[in-house]
Amino acid sequence: MSEATPDTFVTAGFLVIGDEILSGRTKDKNIGFLADYLTAIGIDLKEVRVVPDETDEIVAAVNALRAKHTYVFTSGGIGPTHDDITADSIAAAFGVTIDIDPRARAILAAHYPEGQLTDARLRMARIPDGADLIENPVSKAPGFRIGNVHVMAGVPAIMQAMMDAIAPTLKTGKKLMSRTVDADVPESRVADRIRAIQENYPETLIGSYPRTNDGRFTTQIVIRARDEAQLEMATSAVETAVREVTA
């Protein structure tokens, strides 16, 4: 397979759904998790959006992201309560109907004791027409995939288990490898040299990240590339530059 096949670059968008993230009540843990996860399997997370529990906002964001990226992942809003409107919004985004899905109902019926599959719980079996279910080993109520969109729970433990269920079905690109060089100087001291190295190694992505440690400013320089030789050459150049400014 040549480097130039489209499969080399597989991209993703992530949509976090929930008023509780935007009000600050809940601190999101899913963005960092998914970013690490996708990087590890060779998918580039290119965009994240956080939207409230409002149908129009969810529909607009899903439609924007699914048109742009290989895959879209969503978290949140698939529980049993009135504010869980993700499944209905995804159906609206795809222009398909939604109803109680017999496969999802069977999973829930097997999970809850006789007579306890209430109307509220049955809401969690509402799945857009044409979707595949995503297994939920933690609390059973499934997520689903429709087109390139993967709809998952917002509770981190459940979302993480769902990603493990999804991962084997995803096509992945060539992994972006990275090296990190620590520089014990503010980033403005190395900026000119790093810029020149970036220009010399256009196939690499060089990022410079300022840190504060006890009021001192230091810098982490991260070199990323899909080609190992390029990665090593650019990393050596960065290490030399850092030695020069700290000498």
Add this chain to the structure above:
Amino acid sequence: MSEATPDTFVTAGFLVIGDEILSGRTKDKNIGFLADYLTAIGIDLKEVRVVPDETDEIVAAVNALRAKHTYVFTSGGIGPTHDDITADSIAAAFGVTIDIDPRARAILAAHYPEGQLTDARLRMARIPDGADLIENPVSKAPGFRIGNVHVMAGVPAIMQAMMDAIAPTLKTGKKLMSRTVDADVPESRVADRIRAIQENYPETLIGSYPRTNDGRFTTQIVIRARDEAQLEMATSAVETAVREVTA
């Protein structure tokens, strides 16, 4: 002032700029901080986007957010290195020129020892034409405001200090107050009752948030309202509902 004036609802969008968040290298802390901060001062954070260090993506996101919301806040990409392209991208979004700003240059010149205001550091004085500076008490290089867009650093300590500098200039809405009711049952047990309460109190926003504690499922129900009487009545109704299902 009547409840119906537009000032009652002041909304915001937040744009996080940086490859390092999307790759997972850096775990964002600014979304949760800004969500808490804006909620506390009566501004509704309605949307967050995270985009990479790419001009087109930054321009498109800034223009989408500034058309929709009272205020836009951005974090990241205003340092001295080649990957810091936020200021130039904001200028492009507004269709204005950008150059070394004499006010910003003076701040940096006063901060760095004689002869150490390098070209890289001077990059941090590039400010779009027509913008006001935002003070940076931590490391001096300023942020800026242009139109309704506030451009801040990505380092959390600096961004937080910049928000304190910005806050007195913002118009704020009537604060959304909240009450939390803990229910020691899975949310599907209370969902029907909570839905009915939401319908009875349409001026409140009732959210239901599932939790897992040591494998047990519990629920937090959060009631939010701008009117205190509505808030107390809906909260009482929720407390009664929770007592009924746990009795």
